[in-house]
Amino acid sequence: MKNIVIAFYLLCSSSLLFGQNKEVLFTIDNHPFYTDEFIRVYNKNLDLVKDDSQKDLDKYLDLFLGYKLKVEKANKVGLQNTDSYKNELGSYRNQLAKNYMNDSNVTNALIQEAYDRTIEEVRASHILILVDENAAPADTLKAYRKISDIRKRILAGENFDAVATKYSEDPSAKENKGDLGYFSAFKMVYPFENAAYTTAVGDVSMPFRTRFGYHILQVTDKRANRGEVEVAHIMILKPTDGNVEKENTAKETINDIYAKINQGESFDGLAEQFSEDKSTAKRGGRLQPFSSGQLTSQEFENVAFGLKENGAISKPFQSKFGWHIVMLINKFPVKTLEELKPEIESKIKRDDRSRLITTSLSNKLRAKYKVTTNAKLMTAIVKSVNNDFYDQKWQVPAADAFASTLTTINNDEKINGTEFLDYLSGQQKRNIATKPVSKLVDELYENWVDDRLIAYYNNNLENEFPEFRYVMEEYRDGLLLFDLMEKEIWEKAKVDSVGLEAFHQKHINDYMWKARYDVDMFSSTDAKIANKAKSYLKKGKSIDYIKEKLNKDGKVNIIVKSGLFEAGDDALPEFNANTVGVTEVIKKGDYNFVGNIKEIKPAGPKEMSECKGKLISDYQQYLESTWVDALKKEFTIHINREVFETVKGQLVH
Template sequence: MKFKTIFLGVLLVVVSQLSAQNAKEVLFKIDDKPYYTDEFIRIYKKNLDLVKDDSQKDLNHYFDLFLGYKLKVAKAYKLGLQHGTKYQNELNSYRNQLAKAYLNDSKVTSKLIEEAYTRNLTELRASHILISFDESVKGADTIPFYNRALALKNRIEKGEKFEDVAVVESQDPSVKDNKGDLGFFTAFRMVYPFECAAYKTPVGQLSNPVRTRFGYHIIKVTDSRPNKGEVAVAHIMLAKPADNNVALLEKNQKTIAEIYAKIQQGESFEALAAQFSEDKSTASKGGVLQRFGAGQLSAEEFENVAFSLKNKGDISQPFETQFGWHIVKLIDTYPIQSLDQMKVELESKIKRDERSLIITNTLAQKLKSKYSFETNTKEYKNAEKAVTEEIYSQTYELPKDKENLRGDIATINKTKKIGTPSFMNYINSQQKNKLTTKPLNKLVAELYDKWKDEQLIAYYNENLENEFPDFKYIMDEYRDGLLLFELMEQEIWNKSKSDTLGLQAFYESNKGNYQWKKRYDVAILSSTDEQAIQKASSYLQKGKDIDFIKQKLNKDNKVVLMSKSGLYEEDYDVLKKMTSVQSGVNPVFKDGNYYFVVQVKNIKLPENKTISECKSKLVNDYQQFLESHWVDNLKKEFTITIENGTFEKVKAQLK
């Protein structure tokens, strides 16, 4: 759904609203549904500095765009697209994402961001011993596990080697391979309580037993170092064949060695990347990748090599990753970013981390002051009586006779009543967590407090549109934007793909737009050595194949000649630089530091592309053709009443 994300993102730029403006008047009606001046003014002002085309700043033109947009939305409602399950699910999903920004405590979040940034400045190396037990074990039941962990710490402090104790006692399955060593890490790499304990423990010392959801840990911090920041590198890559074809694997290994040999001979890394790298997204840019930090790539070998290069311009030897063969060149190094630069990224990570619970709990406490919460004592007592000891063995079932459990157990803000079944279902759902609090009345009270927090946050979430006008505006427009996407998909995009007769007719009427240029089936040989390329030209004229020529000229581990073959259009990079392109072996020519000789095996004259050969562009053009006639048809389908006098007042106000 990446396309939908892009579409809606662009759409929301066009129609975003952030604050209420002036008293509203009816600007126009579509089938008696009014659309108001305040929305038009709000949207126009928001977009005034965003649009690049000055024509779109013209109020008459902008009005036409706005009217066209509302006509499309009206068509979507007319078709009933707002009732679709897919639409409802996506709208709810978006609202949940948008609401996250409001279900937050800014002060607590800021402190967590600062803490994470400070820790991110330093990479720690630590080992641990884990005493594992279930997450549901609480209170006094954890004491035996704590004492066992503490006893292991005492043994180490009395002289036993940490690694020896870890191998025998730790219940982390990876201990067999790493003896408890977890390597280097920074913030967010470990569960939060573990991270906190590690960063509070001096190098060379042991932590006290620390509880996480996995059990108790004894942590030994063995090293620390400044965060290495980021690096920018370029690479030449030969991709690993998808089928692991042995012959191709061997060919790639040989070719990467040849490329490295040419680099060692002084040839340009960037030029070789442009010619031979199979990473198409970077080859034309000399192989340059976006800069990255440790742990950000999925290939650890690549990171290790990149960070091992010390000076700008250093080049690695060929090495292999799961993606293929690489040669890496260091472009630059970058120290860790400032707090302001990392703030958005850190906040995003916090929301996905255990730290988010700290924020949620703080919000719940604030809402207890903001909203009234009244408990119906009678209903609460009925609920309490309905819970039995089976809940501890996770075999509890809700009572079949629910006569006493049908009332309202709570009221929020004197307006929203919540039925007792809601709390009973919550209790039933929580027994999977292996509840241990006793006696039963204490457990029910504990669960009620948690349920109460959830209900307060849910009530707050449900009323965000009333609490925050900007939230309401964004939701209203995303709702319409999503409907428009569904409509476009149904009326334009799907039609352009499935309407084979219409597509064929459009193709026949526009064949001239879909043509191959003159194409050449060629072998292209290149070298920085003029004598070598002249010899290669001579061999080609004698009918020798490429493998024979390379075997003759690439000797003594020295690569002087490279080649590529294929069917290329006349404006292909090398071909367009030639004075003329003829059948057979063409004259040697020079471009920059390279000499080229091109053998033309076959020439294909310009011809029409078949539909399958131009399908992507053809469908895109057909979509644009259909859409260009769409609004005109909608204007005929709906009754439109424009309040011209009101629009003139709006124009005067905005000017």
């Protein structure tokens, strides 16, 4: 819901200005709102609306004014000072800023590399020798020599799987012998991915390091990516309580359905009747297309991709969710680079690859912004650091002299020496081995300057990019509005029991039950079978008895579905029954239905507990519809009609 509220402004963001000087369009309690924002918002919305009445400038002004009234109310009650608001706004800014914190040339090269790897899957086995990222040089060397010796043994003829089982420090190696299966881009850490894609099939890589330690890998196969597959499925859920009898019933049901498919019955019809995946049953069990690794069930993926011909149907199989039958609808090749580019770019920003982009950005910022260093103070700082740094025992000196300016960025950002000293102190835990200590300090100073340049650039994005400033201003207003509506409308509607009851009574005709039927519904493609079921029902026979009599020789002729169904429900055919008892046999589509109606609950008003979700939603809409009128009375509003007429003339022409 928050996204919907905030979207009003984010969709309205645009850098389209008319070039005129901005003027005050209206004031709310003497707070001015200007023409440039109104024009920018209106022009963006002009491309989005379909109804010409929504383009009416007078109506749009009223909508815009109503929005600003709500934001003013939010500020008036102090919502802009809450920690939750500040944290969310900061989080959004960080996300938005990521779009500006990269080098497009480096990014595009990484996108191309990732796509080239996406269209190919690699299968590899690996051996890992653990070593911490910040391990001492002696421990790092020891791990490197160990992995190098292991590689030599394999090159000399020892079996990779056997060596992995015996020596790999990856706990899973004892079971999988180091085999990681097939993977493509972004499935492994970047250094591992690089080694896998640059090693030929059958070869063993050189030792390489990741944050886990040193590895070698052997590539056992490479294949084209399987792309995406579209399937339909019928699912019977696995009982969550571990009841064996229920599990057997579920398994029996999926086997009965499979038998009916083999008897020529419609997959779509059976899915609609019996699949317990409610999100897909109505459309014949059809799932959205998916690729390898996208689902949480490997069993389901393997079965789906294993089907060869469109229309092919799997045997029943079990996943951790329940029992399935899958029908192949279509297979799709890997998408083009243009289609995958946004997704790949998003993944790059969350991957180790992003460090390459950051380095490139730092180099550009050094060219963009002037950086000056206080050489005298820098010399003093270098002298203050000694070899205790390597043992993580060095202490920041307390001298006041270090508090003067060490670094200036762009002639306006001044950073004192104590900040760099604190940074140095924190770097001790990295166990950096650079010697002598003067060289180490110089190296860390350059890293620190890069960090400060990026921070300076980030903090000035609003000045660098007007469109960034617009979006942030609009998100700020939208976030305030969401918090206000949650407080004044949504939460109020939930806790205002008196108002909710009054609203329910006033609109009781909007909350009515249709007639409801408690029914056992039998279905069969064979009319004779349905009539036999009717005959048994007339004699008072049980469901189990009828199934036993009519489902013989491994053939499922009848299936039953029981429940309480409202008149008009898709699960309830048009029996036109007004009394309890056994119905006539009704044909609908390919199926013949007969029902045993055990109870009929007449139409009537719903209790509040029976419609509370919709009732609260309707009450919220009612409160919101009267809210703006109340705000117009609370605040003093002045609209500059002369300025508005000028704006109308510009926008119309």
